[in-house]
Amino acid sequence: MKRMLSILAASVAIAVFRTYVILTSVEQQTGFYITGAKAPLWFNAALIVMLAAVALVCFVWVRDRKVRTVVRPPKTAAIVTYAVVAAGFFVAAVAPLFHARTGPLGVTSWVTAVLALLSAFCFVLYIPSFATGKNPGGLCYFTIAPTAWAAFTLFVTFLNFTTVATISEYLLDTAALSFLVLFFYYDGVAKADLPNSNPLLATAFGATFFICASSVPKLICQLFFQERPIFVEPFGLQHLVLVALLPYLLTTVASVRRVPVEQPDEAEPEAPAGE
Numbered sequence: 432m433k434r435m436l437s438i439l440a441a442s443v444a445i446a447v448f449r450t451y452v453i454l455t456s457v458e459q460q461t462g463f464y465i466t467g468a469k470a471p472l473w474f475n476a477a478l479i480v481m482l483a484a485v486a487l488v489c490f491v492w493v494r495d496r497k498v499r500t501v502v503r504p505p506k507t508a509a510i511v512t513y514a515v516v517a518a519g520f521f522v523a524a525v526a527p528l529f530h531a532r533t534g535p536l537g538v539t540s541w542v543t544a545v546l547a548l549l550s551a552f553c554f555v556l557y558i559p560s561f562a563t564g565k566n567p568g569g570l571c572y573f574t575i576a577p578t579a580w581a582a583f584t585l586f587v588t589f590l591n592f593t594t595v596a597t598i599s600e601y602l603l604d605t606a607a608l609s610f611l612v613l614f615f616y617y618d619g620v621a622k623a624d625l626p627n628s629n630p631l632l633a634t635a636f637g638a639t640f641f642i643c644a645s646s647v648p649k650l651i652c653q654l655f656f657q658e659r660p661i662f663v664e665p666f667g668l669q670h671l672v673l674v675a676l677l678p679y680l681l682t683t684v685a686s687v688r689r690v691p692v693e694q695p696d697e698a699e700p701e702a703p704a705g706e
Contacts, residue, residue, distance in 0.1 A: 438636055438684055442643035442677075450648040477522050478650050481674045484515040485681070512678040513557045519675025520551035520580070523668040539587050546583055547672065549576035574619035581611040584669055603645035607673060610637035618683065632684060639680045646670035 524547035527540055553573035585608035588601060614634035621631050650670050 438639050439681060442639050442647075445640060446643040446647040446651075449644050450651055453648050453652055477519070477671060478654055478674065481515060481519060481671065481677075482647075484511060484675070485677050487511060487678075509682065510558055512682050513554045516675050516679050517551045517554035517558075519672045520547045520554065520577075523672045524548035524551060526668060539583075542583060543580070543587070546576060546580040550580050553577060571619040571623035574615045574622065578612060578615035578619070580672075581608055581615055584608055585612060588669075603641055604669075607638060607641035607645055610634050610641060611673070611676070614638050614680070614683075635680050635684045639677060639684070642673045642677060642680075646673040650674060 524544045527544055553576050556573055557570065585605065588604055588608060611634075614631065614637075617631040617634055646669075650667075653667070
């Protein structure tokens with residue numbers, strides 16, 4: 432619980448600071464959010480849902496804190512978390528197919544959409560195990576698609592934004608995706624019951640911090656101001672998925688390495704004397 436509150440406090444602080452920097456420094460110099468087009472209503476609605484889910488999951492966790500788990504968060508928080516993450520991946524997968532574009536989807540867009548759709552399906556498959564309290568086994572394999580999505584998105588980001596003019600602007604995005612790739616890998620290791628909780632915690636902390644430093648401020652500015660068209664600046668959907676992953680990262684930070692509550696063993700009846 433203390434770990435989750437610590438990373439949440441640090442993440443909120445960096446998100447507020449970065450938002451202030453964008454509005455007072457970057458915006459005054461470039462007019463990026465003022466001169467752009469208004470973001471689609473569905474995108475802003477999805478963003479509000481994702482941000483509300485972070486607060487809801489934290490609240491549910493506090494209410495259910497008496498429930499002890501190993502790597503699994505409390506049932507209610509888990510169901511909400513996986514549903515939100517699945518929704519984020521699903522929106523990122525289908526939005527390019529229905530939103531107006533100036534041309535057909537490229538190869539990278541199709542690959543990203545397919546990986547996002549598979550990731551959404553994997554997170555949906557998590558829900559029954561937490562709703563019923565039963566572990567069907569093989570949960571570690573469900574992290575393969577999210578890991579592939581994070582790795583491919585990191586690769587595309589690296590290719591598109593590594594010039595001298597833009598590397599500093601997108602350095603936080605690259606760091607967030609790098610931590611996310613490692614987090615999904617160690618998450619799969621943890622779900623396979625292998626003892627690697629320390630790297631899982633470290634990567635969850637790093638991913639949460641850099642997402643709040645990069646994605647959250649950009650999306651908040653887009654929510655209250657204006658933005659370039661979402662597919663002229665195509666990584667808006669990437670940021671939406673990263674924000675949707677925040678509840679999952681926070682519950683992982685709070686739940687990993689917690690031990691089940693041990694029930695006292697019932698005293699065995701003493702054997703009658705002489706036996």
